[in-house]
Amino acid sequence: MHGGTHIDVASEEFNAQVAQLDPLSLDVELRDLHRMNAAADVGALARALGDALPTQQRIAGFTLTECLAAMRDLGMYLGSLTRHDVVAFDAVPDAAGPFELLGRRTRMVPRDTVYHYTCWNPPGGRERLYTGDPMERGLIDAVRTCVPELARAIEIGRALEEADPHSAGQAGAWASFVECVTVVDTVMRAVLANVSHEFFARELRPYFEDVCLAGRTYMGPAAAHVPLFLIDLLLWASDGGSEEYLAFCDELVPHTLPDWRERYGEWRGRPSLVTRFTAVALGEQPLSPEEARHVQEGTRALGEALRALTAFRGKHLVMARRAYQEELRVYALGSGGGSTELLDEIIALTRRTRTRIGPAAAR
Incomplete structure (x- = not known):
């Protein structure tokens, strides 16, 4: 691939390079997307998607970053049509080929993902928006901050x-980790303050519905679909997650990088870091004072990371419960396919795991 x-x-x-690209020359057209959506003008949306489709030959000449930028922009029309209850690949049958080819070229799913919508979405006047609302910009910026x-x-x-x-020599790595x-908890606090659940x-939420291809x-x-579930897997969930949560993770994986x-695939079947560190800290094999100090540094850092994840998810649960309460609810599940009950369970499991490492951190 070029x-x-x-x-x-x-x-x-890399993110800035993708964001600055406009391989399908849609900068001007996408400025009108929020107006087409406000008017529910599905005819105009379908025509815009059809007109934007690149040929197979043209896609073959794209670089990786151009493929990502092209998928980003086509995905905005896909999500918009889906939001208005139009099956985009029925309304624009020629669209299936370019989406599938762009997916193969990037080794990603054949549609746009959270990374296209946030990390590779240009900030400022060129930002691709479904609604044009400042709260949408705020959510995009929050995820754009978290993912790196x-x-x-x-x-x-x-x-x-x-x-x-x-x-x-791991103390610095643990501190950085x-x-x-912790950034996700800090960012979620701003989201709760600035983005209404309504x-x-x-x-x-309606723009994030599934598509079938x-x-x-x-x-x-x-x-x-941000890789928080991968952090969970590494820290505790590979051997401490419930069947429901691990099945949920399995569904998320295809949509990541x-x-x-x-x-x-590597971490799914391995002992988690919590299991490994607590086994060493509380094991029968004697440790030298220096070894004990290194293990204790790791277990304390694990505790801090789990605390940050619990704090983040507590804020997320507040917003999710508000957004999916009966009088507001349009969908039974979150845009990633999870329920508020599953989120509650993840918080409980994370807290339980943090309790497990308390004696190891204190030893």
């Missing part, structure tokens, strides 16, 4: 996962 094959959402340079931090946490976590719990994970439930269903660009699908 221009490389690695998708690095932790790289501000979570990407860094995954890379740090991979190094920690491969290291021996006894080994020296906790700092990255806006999300009634105005924005070639007999398979693909979820919309939901924030649930190629490298993260590989991490998921």
Whole structure:
């Protein structure tokens, strides 16, 4: 593939490169998208999607970043038609081929994802928006802030996962890991303060519905697809998650990045970091004072990371319960396919896991 094959959402340079591209020359047309949506002008939306479709030959000449930018922009029309109860691939049959080809070229699902909608969405005057509401911009910016931090946490976590719990020199890595994970809680606090649950439930959520292509269903660009579930898997869920939560994670995985699908495959069947560190800390094998200190540093950092995740999900649960209360609810499940009951269960499991490591951290 021209221009490389690695998708690095932790790289501000890579994200900015995709964001600045307009391979289908849709900058002007997409400024009118929120007006077409407000008018529910499905005819205009279908025509716009049809007119924007690149040929197979043209896609073959795109770089990786151009493919990502093209999928981002076509996806805005896809989500808009879906929101107005139009099956886009029936209304515009020629659209199926380009979506499938762009998915193959990028090794991602054949539709736009949360990464297209946030990380690779240009901020400012060129921002692609379904509604044009400042609250939509705020949500995009919140996820745009979180994803690179979570990407860094995954890379740090991979190094920690491969290291021996006894080994020296990990204190800095643990501190960076906790700092990255804590960002999601900080950002969620701003979302709760600045985005109303009514806006999300009634105005924005309908754009994130599933689509069916070639007999398979693909979820919309939901924030649930950010790699927080991968952090859970690494920390505690690979051997501490419920069957329901792990099944939910399995459904999310196809919608993430190629490298993260590989991490998921690696971590899904391995002992979690919590299990490994508590086994060493509370095990019968004696530790030298230095080894004990390194293990204790790790277990304390794990506790801090779990606390940050619990705090984030507590805020998320507040917003989810408000958005999906009976009088507002349009959909039974969140845009990532999860229920408020599942979110409640994840919080309980995370708290229980944090309790498990308390004696190890204190030893």
